[in-house]
Structure formats: structure tokens, C-alpha cells
Amino acid sequence: MKPSSSCNLLTILGPTASGKTRLAVSLARELSGEIISADSRQVFRRMDIGTGKDLHEYGAVPYHLIDVLEPGQECSVFTFQRLFLQAFQEISARSQLPVLCGGTGLYLDAALRGYRMVEVPENPRLRTELANKSDTELAAILLHLVPDQHNRTDLADRNRTIRAIEIASYQPDEQEEQEPFPAIQPLVLGIRWDRAELRRRITQRLRQRLEAGMLDEIQQLHTGGVAWERLDYYGLEYRYGGLFLRGELNRNDLFQKLNAAIHDFAKRQETWFRRMERNGVTIHWLDGAGDPVAGARKVISGYFA
Missing domain, CATH: 1.10.720 (Transcription Termination Factor Rho, Rna-binding Domain; Chain A, Domain 1)
Known part of the structure; x- marks a missing residue:
């Protein structure tokens, strides 16, 4: 299947542990696509387990906005939008389909809502x-x-x-010229799970990450020069993992508190997606417990030939 004039950006979104990457990779293979990550933490190198990069799932599918910054740097929404637009235009110029995949609401908004962000100077x-x-x-x-x-x-x-x-x-200068936003025609697919099943998946994935060496990854980042306070900024896994490594949490409390925090984060993601819909973004929801790939094919059949 090839992109049609009615859609030039396929977007896959959903809460954490919903299976977004697997679906995005499957569709990118079928549609001559390249994936653009919309994850606020996967942009950082050497932060692999805690951010759930799952790079083994991509195979030969090209991906963008993963491993582009060093730990310790900051990736603002403005930075993300600039990198996203650059990747979108480069992929489109190769006659490939950009496939945006992620769950960071601010980043998804910055890509889909059609407003060009301004770099805000210090005041x-x-x-x-x-x-x-x-x-x-x-x-x-x-x-x-x-x-x-x-x-x-x-x-x-x-x-x-x-x-x-x-x-x-910030109040931008009215005379400040803004670059026009590219003509993006997105088709947005979302993965939805029963709440109890999503909680089970989140808990299972957290166990897998801990067994895979997530705490060792966090310690190596700190040993490499990233301050504990800076690691807190990179999300729940790094914040709670840092507390454990500093001796402020025992192993059981680490798991219980981090697990509960990730569940709460998933709820906030779902709230953000509902707000996106209220703001005019049409999301075609797929049943994660069924066959999301088959469900996606049905939705996209009218957009791709």
C-alpha cells in the first residue's frame, strides 16, 4: 500500500504499555513508512530500558527522534517540534510515509495541531x-x-x-514572522485497553525492566555525570530508581510506589487524549485485546491504496 493524497502522516498513540511501537512498526512495514518517535525521553542516548525504547522491534524500519540528545540535556516542546518537522519533511521528500508514534501529549499536540511554536528567549x-x-x-x-x-x-x-x-x-513581537506550518493531513489511530488489563501490562513491563537491568542503567547514567536531581526530570523510572539507589527507598517500596505512579501516569495520558478529541483531533480507537493490526487496516483502507 502507498500513501494517498488524503493522508500524509499516520499517527499511533496510546497510554504506556499499550503496544504502540509494535503496531507502528507493523504498519510502517506495510506502508513504506518511517517512524518518528513522539516520546519525551527516548530522544536521549543511553536511556534505553527506563524509557522502553524496544529498538529490537523496529528491525529494518527506519526511525527518527530516538537517541538524538545526550543525557543531561533538555528537550523542550519547541525542540521536539523543530526536529519533528525536519524529519517529516525529509521522509516525505523520499516518498515514504511518516509514522508518528508515542504517548507524550504535548509532543503529539505540537505535531498535529498545526501551530508553529516560537523559541522563547530568557527574560x-x-x-x-x-x-x-x-x-x-x-x-x-x-x-x-x-x-x-x-x-x-x-x-x-x-x-x-x-x-x-x-x-x-512570553508575548511574541507582533512583527515577528512565523514560518508557515506544513500542510499535514494526519490519520490518528489509538490503542485502548480495559483498565484492569492495562494495569496488568504496566506491572508486568515494570518487572521486566527491573530484571533487564534498569537500575544498573540509572546508576551508570549517574556515574557518567548526570546528577540525581537531573535524573528526576527524566521521568518516573529514573526518579524512583534514583531514590532507591540513594538508599531512600527499599526494593519493595521502589516497586510498589513506582508501579502506582506509572498507573496514575497512564490515566493522565488517557485524559490528555480525550482533551485532544475535544480540541478537534479525530482518533480512531482500536481494541488492544483484539487484533489492532487488522483493525488498523480496516480504518486506513479508505486512505491508502
């Missing part, structure tokens, strides 16, 4: 005003500016909170 005056604020006061300011705060890590780190306030407060 020295604002930073001076915020310097004497307490962490609680900074969090209150950010939540006032962005009541529906999806990225909770912006509230857990003082520097990130200040940067988030800076971005939320």
Missing part, C-alpha cells in the same frame, strides 16, 4: 522578579498561568518552574 527582568519567590509561590504562579498543567515535572524542579513561567508569560 532577565522576570527571572529577577522570581528569584526571591518560594517554590510554593512559583508553583502557584505557573498554575495561575497554565491551570491545566500536564507536565508535572515543571512543578518538581525550581529551574523548570521558572522556565515554564517564562514560556507561559
Whole structure:
């Protein structure tokens, strides 16, 4: 099957542990596709087990936006959008189909909603005003500016909170010219599971990651120069794994607390997907417990020939 004029971007989304990568790879093979990751952590090198890269699943399918930054760096939504648009245009120029795959809501929005983000410069005056604020006061300011705060890590780190306030407060120059957003015509497929089954899958995958050496990976990152506080920023696995390695959690508490936190994260992802639908993104939902590949083929039959 080849791309048609009615769709130039296939998107596969779903909560953590839903099987997005496997579905995306299967469809990319059939549709002459190349995968673009929409995962806020898989952009970092040497963060493989904790982020669930599962690179063995790709086989010969090309992928993009994985292993493009060093641990310790930051990947803003602006950075992601710039990298996504570059990959989208390069793949399209090769007459291949871009297949966006991931579960990071902000990144998916940045790719699908058609707005060109602006790189926000630092605001020295604002930073001076915020310097004497307490962490609680900074969090209150950010939540006032962005009541529906999806990225909770912006509230857990003082520097990130200040940067988030800076971005939320930014007023671009009206004369500042924006590059037009490419004409993207997406077909969005989502994988949905019964809540109890998704919880089982999340728990099983966490056990597998721990057995595969996730804690060793976290220790190696820290030994290689990534501060514990910085690892906290890279997500739940690295935050709780770091607490364990510092002796602040025992092994049982590590598993129980991390498992519960990932379940809560999956709920927030599903809430974000519902908000995307309210904002006009049509998501064709597939039953993860059935045959999502066959279900996807039925949906895309009207878009590809």
C-alpha cells in the first residue's frame, strides 16, 4: 500500500504499555513508512530500558527522534517540534510515509495541531522578579498561568518552574514572522485497553525492566555525570530508581510506589487524549485485546491504496 493524497502522516498513540511501537512498526512495514518517535525521553542516548525504547522491534524500519540528545540535556516542546518537522519533511521528500508514534501529549499536540511554536528567549527582568519567590509561590504562579498543567515535572524542579513561567508569560513581537506550518493531513489511530488489563501490562513491563537491568542503567547514567536531581526530570523510572539507589527507598517500596505512579501516569495520558478529541483531533480507537493490526487496516483502507 502507498500513501494517498488524503493522508500524509499516520499517527499511533496510546497510554504506556499499550503496544504502540509494535503496531507502528507493523504498519510502517506495510506502508513504506518511517517512524518518528513522539516520546519525551527516548530522544536521549543511553536511556534505553527506563524509557522502553524496544529498538529490537523496529528491525529494518527506519526511525527518527530516538537517541538524538545526550543525557543531561533538555528537550523542550519547541525542540521536539523543530526536529519533528525536519524529519517529516525529509521522509516525505523520499516518498515514504511518516509514522508518528508515542504517548507524550504535548509532543503529539505540537505535531498535529498545526501551530508553529516560537523559541522563547530568557527574560532577565522576570527571572529577577522570581528569584526571591518560594517554590510554593512559583508553583502557584505557573498554575495561575497554565491551570491545566500536564507536565508535572515543571512543578518538581525550581529551574523548570521558572522556565515554564517564562514560556507561559512570553508575548511574541507582533512583527515577528512565523514560518508557515506544513500542510499535514494526519490519520490518528489509538490503542485502548480495559483498565484492569492495562494495569496488568504496566506491572508486568515494570518487572521486566527491573530484571533487564534498569537500575544498573540509572546508576551508570549517574556515574557518567548526570546528577540525581537531573535524573528526576527524566521521568518516573529514573526518579524512583534514583531514590532507591540513594538508599531512600527499599526494593519493595521502589516497586510498589513506582508501579502506582506509572498507573496514575497512564490515566493522565488517557485524559490528555480525550482533551485532544475535544480540541478537534479525530482518533480512531482500536481494541488492544483484539487484533489492532487488522483493525488498523480496516480504518486506513479508505486512505491508502
